[in-house]
Amino acid sequence: MSDLHTYATTTTWTGNTGTGTSGYTAYERSHTITAAGKPPLAASSDPAFRGDPAKYNPEELLLASVSGCHMLWYLHLCAVHQVTVIAYTDETSGEMRTGADGGGRFTGIVLRPRIVLGDPDKAALALSLHHKAHELCFIANSLNFPVIVEPQILTTDERI
Structure with missing residues (x-):
C-alpha cells in the first residue's frame, strides 16, 4: 500500500537592488524559502555564482x-x-x-x-x-x- 504525501514551500526572490535583472551584475541572488508555520530560511546562490556566502545555497x-x-x-x-x-x-x-x-x-x-x-x-x-x-x-x-x-x-x- 502506498500513501501520498505532499509538501509545499514558497521561494521569494529578495534580490532586486532597484533595477531588477537589467544586467547580470545588477541583482542579488538572495531569496527566502518559507513553509507554513515555520521561520523563513535566508538563501542565495553559491558564491561562485555571485551568491551571498552568509546564506544557505x-x-x-x-x-x-x-x-x-x-x-x-x-x-x-x-x-x-x-x-x-x-x-x-x-x-x-x-x-x-x-x-x-x-x-x-x-x-x-x-x-x-x-x-x-x-x-x-x-x-x-x-x-x-x-x-x-x-x-x-x-x-x-x-x-x-x-x-x-x-x-x-x-x-x-x-x-x-
Whole structure:
C-alpha cells in the first residue's frame, strides 16, 4: 500500500537592488524559502555564482536534505532495535560538475555519520542499520547519482 504525501514551500526572490535583472551584475541572488508555520530560511546562490556566502545555497540544502533523511531513518531503526545512540554528527560532502553552458549536475554525495553508542556490544548492529536506513531514505531514493554512506561507530569512551 502506498500513501501520498505532499509538501509545499514558497521561494521569494529578495534580490532586486532597484533595477531588477537589467544586467547580470545588477541583482542579488538572495531569496527566502518559507513553509507554513515555520521561520523563513535566508538563501542565495553559491558564491561562485555571485551568491551571498552568509546564506544557505540550494546545493547545501540538497546535501542537508539527504543527510537529514538518512539520520532520521537511522535513529528510527536504532530505536526499534534497542540501539541507544548518544550523539550523531554527519559531515556530508557532494560534488557538482558544470558544463560550458553553465548548467550542471551533482555526480555524488558522501555521508560520513559519526555515531556515539551507549552500548559498545551493539556496534555491529548499529553499523548494519546504516545500510537499511540508506535503502529507506526518501531523498536518496529520489536522486539519479550515487549517495555513499561511510559511517563511523564510536562508544561513549571514544566520544566525538
